[in-house]
């Protein structure tokens with residue numbers, strides 16, 4: 254690292270950090286967020302939901318196992334910048350094909366190391382997630398502050414269309430039991446893989462696809478993917494979902510897909526103070542509670558699961574309607590740290606979704622059962 258350029262990180266409130274640049278040389282803007290997973294930096298960097306974000310890892314030593322193409326969650330590094338305590342000088346892993354620094358450089362993502370990430374994260378937890386800029390070319394903190402204050406905010410940002418596929422594509426065997434249309438708002442590869450493994454042939458469609466075009470495929474089910482940005486700004490997606498729901502097509506959403514389903518069904522979303530990003534968030538499934546109105550969505554055996562998460566917005570549980578455009582919407586899952594909403598289901602229609610990541614890449618596999626529940630719903634409605 255001795256020859257790495259000096260880099261500067263400036264937050265929109267003027268807080269300034271100096272560190273060492275790695276990855277791309279340049280200036281990168283984005284929302285500064287933090288992820289508490291101990292491993293899985295490659296899956297995090299390549300998760301399209303991190304588009305336009307500067308991701309801080311709380312684990313202090315990052316890059317030691319390099320980058321391995323088969324582990325990517327999309328075809329590129331998606332973050333605009335990466336903030337770490339210590340970037341490993343060498344990686345060691347027989348599967349790796351390159352270093353973290355080279356991967357960031359190739360994608361134009363600016364990294365900054367030798368940052369006091371504990372101080373940064375404590376500051377964000379107190380003051381809230383905010384815009385930031387990392388620069389290896391502009392050392393003047395006042396200049397960077399001016400620029401970051403002009404950068405777009407995450408609230409109101411429609412980013413799904415920036416990462417979505419431009420073309421429709423098909424994945425999985427033609428003779429699969431179920432034909433699913435998957436909305437790509439920024440879909441992660443492991444979701445595609447797990448749906449294929451569960452017996453689904455996928456037709457992956459761009460974020461702006463109309464309900465008519467989706468229904469023309471006569472799908473057994475519709476999947477709503479994760480993705481970046483403010484759910485409230487994804488107007489076309491919300492409108493399309495509102496047209497698909499009354500057809501009774503089984504629908505399953507993850508993260509952004511969950512938020513869009515909620516909006517389509519009459520609920521509201523809001524921005525969390527600093528979001529949930531990590532691989533050990535405890536969630537309770539209430540679908541098996543004695544008074545549950547959606548007992549078919551109970552998790553067999555246990556009700557608490559440790560989950561992988563990555564979201565900055567959330568569904569307002571108080572806004573879930575009893576008398577919405579498609580009837581009642583109930584909360585199926587709750588976050589055990591802050592009691593925010595983590596899942597919902599429609600009572601009268603075969604549609605459900607979770608805020609967290611059952612595909613868990615990276616993360617624990619507790620929530621895989623949800624893919625099975627989607628299959629069950631399609632089986633019952635086929």
Ligand SMILES: NC(=O)CC[C@H](N)C(=O)O
Pocket residue numbers: 302478479480481482483484507508509510563564565566567
């Ligand atoms: N992973 C996701 O799909 C994130 C959803 C949304 N962009 C949020 O930050 O809340």
